[in-house]
Amino acid sequence: MSDPYGPQYPDDDGFTARMRFHQSWWRHERLCEQVGTDPKDNPYGNYLTALAAGAGRNFLNASIAAYAAERISAGGGVEEFRCTRNLLSSQPMAFNLFGPLHLDADLARVLLQPLLPHGVSEATVDIEWAPDRKTHLKDATSFDVVVHYKTADGKAAIAAIETKLTEPFSRKKYDTPRYREVAAKSSVWADPTSPELARVAWNQVWRNHLLVEAIRQQPEADADLLGYAIVVHHPADERCIRATDGYRALLAPPPESFLVLTLTEIVETWQPVVAQTAHVEWLGDFTDRYLNLELSEDAWSARTSDDGAPSPTPEISTVSTMSFPPASPLAQAAVERAAGDLRASGVSSVTPPELFAAANDAAWDLGYMLSSADVWTAVYAWKGFDYGNPPPDDTPMSL
Numbered sequence: 001m002s003d004p005y006g007p008q009y010p011d012d013d014g015f016t017a018r019m020r021f022h023q024s025w026w027r028h029e030r031l032c033e034q035v036g037t038d039p040k041d042n043p044y045g046n047y048l049t050a051l052a053a054g055a056g057r058n059f060l061n062a063s064i065a066a067y068a069a070e071r072i073s074a075g076g077g078v079e080e081f082r083c084t085r086n087l088l089s090s091q092p093m094a095f096n097l098f099g100p101l102h103l104d105a106d107l108a109r110v111l112l113q114p115l116l117p118h119g120v121s122e123a124t125v126d127i128e129w130a131p132d133r134k135t136h137l138k139d140a141t142s143f144d145v146v147v148h149y150k151t152a153d154g155k156a157a158i159a160a161i162e163t164k165l166t167e168p169f170s171r172k173k174y175d176t177p178r179y180r181e182v183a184a185k186s187s188v189w190a191d192p193t194s195p196e197l198a199r200v201a202w203n204q205v206w207r208n209h210l211l212v213e214a215i216r217q218q219p220e221a222d223a224d225l226l227g228y229a230i231v232v233h234h235p236a237d238e239r240c241i242r243a244t245d246g247y248r249a250l251l252a253p254p255p256e257s258f259l260v261l262t263l264t265e266i267v268e269t270w271q272p273v274v275a276q277t278a279h280v281e282w283l284g285d286f287t288d289r290y291l292n293l294e295l296s297e298d299a300w301s302a303r304t305s306d307d308g309a310p311s312p313t314p315e316i317s318t319v320s321t322m323s324f325p326p327a328s329p330l331a332q333a334a335v336e337r338a339a340g341d342l343r344a345s346g347v348s349s350v351t352p353p354e355l356f357a358a359a360n361d362a363a364w365d366l367g368y369m370l371s372s373a374d375v376w377t378a379v380y381a382w383k384g385f386d387y388g389n390p391p392p393d394d395t396p397m398s399l
Contacts, residue, residue: 003045004026005021005025005028005045005048005303006024006035006044006045006047006331007026007035007042007043007044007045008020008021008024008044008045009044011356011374011397015166015234015236015237015238016088016166017167017233018300019088019249019293019295020044020045020046020088020166020235021045021296021299021300022289022293022296022300023045023088023124023251023289023301024044024045024046024087025296025299025348026087026289026296027045027046027048027087027287028045029287029295029299030162030288031048031052031334033048033049033052033057034049034052035049035391036048036049036050036052036053036085037049038086039081043385044228046086046087046088046177047085047087048084048085048086048087049085050085051287051376052085053084053085056068056069056084057175057310058083058084058085058086058092059092059095059096059099059263060085060096060282060285060286060289061281061282061285063099063100063103064095064096064100064103065284066101067095067099067102067103068084068092068095068099068129070080071095071127071128072302074129074246076142077128077129077130077142078091078127078128079091083095083098088165088166089127089167089188090144090163090165090166090167091144091163093163093165093290094127094128094144094145094161094163095127096289096290097163097220097232097263097266097286098125098127098145098285099127100242100279101125102124102125102126103124105122105123105124107214108120108123108124108147108212108281109121109122109123109246111269111270111273112125112147112149113152114269115261115266115269116147116149116159116225116228117157117256117259118151118152118153118155118157119151119152119153119230120150120151120152121149121150121151121152121153121154122149122150123147123148123149123150123397124147124148124149125145125146125147125149126145126146127144127145128142128143128144128328129141129142129145129146130142130143130211131141131178131211131214135218136181136211136214136215136268137176137178137207137210137211137214137216138176138178139174139176139178139181139207140216140330141207141208141210141211142211143160143161143162143208143211144161144162144163145160145161145163146158146159146160146161146267147159147161151226155224155225155226155374156222156224156226156244157214157225157226157228158212158216158225158226158227158228159210159227159228159230160208160209160211160227160228160229160230161230161231161232162204162205162229162230162231162232163232164231164232164233164234164237164240165231165233165237165290166234166237168239168240169201169202169203169204169205169240169243170203170204171200171353171356171357171360171361172200172203172357172361173198173199173200173203173354173357174198174203174207175189175197175198175203176197179198179206179207179210180192180193182210182211182213182214182224183197183210185213185217186216186217187251187252187323188209188251188252188257188258188339189214189250189251190250190251190252190253191250194250196250198252199246199351199353199354200351200353200356200357201242201243201246201247201351201353201354201393202244202246205229205231205243205244205247206247208229209229209257209258212227212228212229213227215227220284227257227363228257228258228259229257229258229259230258230260231259231261232246232260232261232263232266233260233263233341234262234263234290234291235260235262235264235265235291241260242393244260244395248260254382255364262280263290263291264291267283267286267287267291270283271283297371326377326381327375327377327378327381328374328378330363330364330374331359331374331377331378332378332381332382333374334359334360334362334363334375335355335359335362335375335378335379335382336382337359337360338355338356338361339355339360339382339399340363340397341358341362342355342358342368343399345376347399348398348399349396349397349398349399350396350397350399351393351394351395351397352376352379352380352390352391352393352395352397353393355382355397356375356376356379358373359378359379360375363375378392378399382397383397
């Protein structure tokens with residue numbers, strides 16, 4: 001008998017593996033849908049079939065599905081395959097969490113009031129939004145979710161929200177003169193010239209924060225416009241926690257314009273508010289799908305290891321606390337290529353995440369498709385670190 005939960009990706013870290021299986025459980029047990037395939041036609045339990053995706057099954061209700069379809073048709077920022085077929089993606093999660101707030105301004109006001117700085121008297125919520133590129137950062141930076149709102153005392157404000165489930169932040173490092181120009185005009189960062197701001201581990205967070213500041217600096221912007229960059233993540237996402245902690249340390253005190261919220265904090269704040277409304281089913285389904293992993297615990301525990309014994313639930317961990325088999329020759333070649341390219345560009349030292357990002361890019365340039373585990377192992381081994389006991393993410397590695 002085939003496994004109804006479908007194939008799982010063997011190179012996932014512990015947290016991603018558990019979340020992938022929970023989404024596979026959701027597909028089979030709650031949606032009663034068959035296993036779908038990824039963009040390369042590989043079957044995985046967390047993917048929906050084209051038929052199920054077309055019916056909007058990646059979304060918690062018909063209204064959210066209709067909004068997602070409308071937003072996809074509008075173009076710009078929403079990846080249709082990822083959004084409609086991948087249950088594990090953070091993009092459909094953004095629709096599932098904030099879609100009802102886009103559709104109901106009163107609901108947005110009530111639910112965002114206790115979460116956003118200075119309260120909310122009115123609000124509009126949009127998913128995958130960016131202002132005109134030419135007059136802001138001159139790049140493709142956009143917000144997963146944006147809230148334009150008025151505070152309790154009527155001041156204009158903008159909140160830019162980055163949503164994360166299991167995907168890491170962008171692994172590419174961007175730093176431009178325009179970024180530094182915006183940073184220099186802002187009082188947000190302790191040292192707007194610091195190279196640490198552009199570190200790969202939180203480069204995407206920095207760029208989102210820069211875009212908020214660029215909006216505030218526009219000539220037509222309200223002189224008193226308030227701006228906030230917010231990261232929303234799963235409470236067990238340790239890599240995201242480390243990245244946001246590291247980024248916060250670079251902000252000028254007090255770091256009022258940067259907030260971090262967990263899905264649990266949001267849900268627990270909203271539950272008493274929606275308890276007596278028609279939205280209670282939506283929030284309950286969101287909680288079950290993304291937070292109540294105990295629902296799939298029996299099925300997860302029943303999956304057997306190679307020797308037939310029940311597989312224990314893995315600890316929620318990240319790549320930097322895992323052990324891996326030796327790196328492949330292709331991964332080693334990608335790391336050597338990346339190190340050489342970095343040296344040629346004048347870089348003398350990198351952190352493990354920065355070398356990992358560069359090695360991934362080098363692998364693509366060389367025509368390789370490598371697993372994250374393989375690349376991480378090569379990164380650690382390159383300087384003689386024990387991949388069973390890797391160094392901290394901020395460890396300098398000389399080139």
